[in-house]
Amino acid sequence: MPVKLGPAGVPLSCKGRTIVEGMxxxxxxxLETMEVQTVRMVAPNHFEQYWQAGVLANKTEFEMNIHGxxxxxxLGNRVERGRSLAKIESTLQAARTINARHITLHAGxxxxxxxxxxxxEQVANVFAGVVDRVAEIWHDDEDEFPVFPxxxxxxxSKIGIExxxxxxxxxxxxxxxxxxxxxxxxxxVLNIAHIHxxxxxxxxxxxxxxxxxxxxxxxxxxxxxxxxxxxxEHRTGNAMHYTQIKKSDLNFEPLAEFIVxxxxxxxxxxxxxxxxxxxxxxxxxxxxxxSRHRQLERKARENRRRALAAQTGTTPAALAAKEAQQAALRxxxxxxxxxxxxxxxxxxxxxxxxxxxxxxxxxxxxxKKETKKASKAKxxxxxxxxxxxxxxxxxxxxx
Numbered sequence: 001m002p003v004k005l006g007p008a009g010v011p012l013s014c015k016g017r018t019i020v021e022g023m024x025x026x027x028x029x030x031l032e033t034m035e036v037q038t039v040r041m042v043a044p045n046h047f048e049q050y051w052q053a054g055v056l057a058n059k060t061e062f063e064m065n066i067h068g069x070x071x072x073x074x075l076g077n078r079v080e081r082g083r084s085l086a087k088i089e090s091t092l093q094a095a096r097t098i099n100a101r102h103i104t105l106h107a108g109x110x111x112x113x114x115x116x117x118x119x120x121e122q123v124a125n126v127f128a129g130v131v132d133r134v135a136e137i138w139h140d141d142e143d144e145f146p147v148f149p150x151x152x153x154x155x156x157s158k159i160g161i162e163x164x165x166x167x168x169x170x171x172x173x174x175x176x177x178x179x180x181x182x183x184x185x186x187x188x189v190l191n192i193a194h195i196h197x198x199x200x201x202x203x204x205x206x207x208x209x210x211x212x213x214x215x216x217x218x219x220x221x222x223x224x225x226x227x228x229x230x231x232x233e234h235r236t237g238n239a240m241h242y243t244q245i246k247k248s249d250l251n252f253e254p255l256a257e258f259i260v261x262x263x264x265x266x267x268x269x270x271x272x273x274x275x276x277x278x279x280x281x282x283x284x285x286x287x288x289x290x291s292r293h294r295q296l297e298r299k300a301r302e303n304r305r306r307a308l309a310a311q312t313g314t315t316p317a318a319l320a321a322k323e324a325q326q327a328a329l330r331x332x333x334x335x336x337x338x339x340x341x342x343x344x345x346x347x348x349x350x351x352x353x354x355x356x357x358x359x360x361x362x363x364x365x366x367x368k369k370e371t372k373k374a375s376k377a378k379x380x381x382x383x384x385x386x387x388x389x390x391x392x393x394x395x396x397x398x399x
Contacts, residue, residue, distance in 0.1 A: 003259060004063055004269045005285050006033035007277035008228070019053040019098070023062060031281055033063040035271045036098060038091050050097040057099045058150045063269065065226075066091060066100040066157075072108040074126045075119060075170060081126070084108065088130060095157045096137050099150040102226050102269070104160040104189050105130070107170040119170060123161075124179045131159050131185035159186045160226055165194030165239030172198060173212075177219045188216060190227045193242060193273065196250045197234030203250060206258040213258075213266065223265050229255070229284065230273035244276045245283060252287050260291040 010022035011029075019036060026034050036053070057064045068091040073080035088105060095103045105127075113119045138156040161180060164171030173188075173195055180186045195212070196203040203209065217223065231248025233240040245252050259266065274280035305316045305323075 002267050003288060004032040005272070005281050006031045006035065006063075006270075007272045007281050008035045008067065009037045009277060011278040012276070013278065019049045020056055023053060023056055026278065027060070027062065029278060029282060030285070031278065033065065033269055033271070035065040035067050035102075035104070036094070036100070037067050038069070038094060047094070047097060050094050054097050054099040054148065054150065064098045064100045065102040065104070065269070065271070066095045066098065068103060068105040070106060072106045073111065074107045074123055075109065075111040075113050077111075080111075085126075085130075089133070092130070092134055092137055092157075095134075096151060097148075099148075099154070100157045102160045102187070102189070103134070103157045104162050104226075106162055106164065109168060110170055115170070115172075115175070120175055120178050123170060123175075124182050127159060127161060127179060127186055128183050131183060134159065134185070156185070158226075160189035161186055162189035162228070163191045163194045163198075165191065165197045165232070165234070167198065167237055173215070177216065181220050187222070187224070187226060188220070190216070190225060191273070192227060192255070193230045193232035193248075193250060194228075194239055197232050197239035198237055200237050201234065201249055204254065206254045206261065209255050209258040210262055213263070223267055225266060225268045226271075227268060228271045228273045230275075230280070242273055242275060244274050245280050252284050253291075256284070256287040256291045259288060260295050 006026055010017055010019065011025045014022045014025045016022075019034075023034060026032075036050075053064060056062065069084065069087040072084040072088070074084055075081075076084070091103060091105075094100075107123050107126075110119060113122070134156045138151055138154075161176050162171065163173055163176050171194075173190075176188045180188050190212070192203060203212070213225065216225070229245075229252065230250075231243035231245045232250055233243055233248065259268070270281075270284060272278065272281035272284065276283075302316070305319045309316045309319055
């Protein structure tokens with residue numbers, strides 16, 4: 001059950017803003033992957049960073065990925081489609097340089113087309129051309145590339161088609177799976193926040209994730225998954241914007257539970273799209289570890305119950321039922337006090353027994369007259385205490 005986690009971009013906590021420095025910080029956090037963001041354009045002056053990142057990724061076996069332009073128009077007219085493909089070409093060149101394993105791309109708006117087989121066919125044709133172009137870039141026999149051993153010895157990047165989060169965009173789960181099933185070299189990128197939003201908040205339980213991954217496996221026959229995860233604010237089946245995980249109705253715990261309990265067959269890469277980037281990536285890692293600990297504790301209890309059942313001649317189910325009964329009775333027994341505690345409460349302390357005899361003697365003594373100086377000091381102290389008390393009452397009213 002390999003699970004790799006990392007942020008979508010350079011970590012927020014990284015002092016330097018280069019990709020290589022971001023990789024160093026990600027590795028130091030115990031994360032294993034990163035998705036470089038080229039969502040608008042690829043600047044030529046970034047290619048030195050890309051080359052350094054590729055060398056580091058090759059030496060450390062760090063998984064690099066890259067995200068292409070968001071604003072694609074693959075279903076538009078020839079000019080719009082050509083403009084989008086020019087942006088994608090820059091992303092493909094950068095992906096080769098950084099040794100990216102996955103290239104995430106969008107199809108964009110439906111344009112003048114309607115959802116259906118015609119739109120899916122055009123998207124499939126475009127992505128088939130993108131896959132061919134990746135193979136050409138990766139296996140260019142005219143170049144030696146002595147500093148890029150991963151190009152000669154490795155395999156081309158996989159083209160990932162991401163699910164979209166809005167109804168007017170091509171990229172429902174069914175559309176993505178249909179295209180991936182017909183275009184070799186492509187994979188689905190399951191953006192859980194988008195699937196959740198487009199499904200009106202459908203990803204709630206571990207069973208929901210089981211159905212999702214089973215649907216993908218049955219459709220395209222894969223055990224390797226590339227996923228994005230983030231909190232999301234959504235409305236009427238449309239994603240509005242990403243949020244941190246803890247401030248969304250999309251919880252990560254059910255996915256962590258599924259990965260640990262039923263996801264032994266998964267090979268999954270999880271990219272944090274959250275505004276908190278690496279912080280939520282670490283939160284996801286901790287959630288998976290907590291689920292693993294709960295699983296180990298449950299298995300230990302089951303093993304202990306089986307051993308005890310064998311010794312006592314009963315069944316593990318009977319012992320489990322007895323434990324449940326005892327657990328149900330335990331809260332009722334807590335409030336009751338023990339006899340020792342009752343006796344302690346009824347028996348007064350020695351000082352309390354003697355107090356009534358000493359009290360009259362103290363009352364018979366006349367009180368000393370206070371001096372004027374002492375009276376003034378006492379009055380000031382009382383006024384000061386009254387002021388403080390009044391201020392606190394007013395302060396409480398403010399909240």
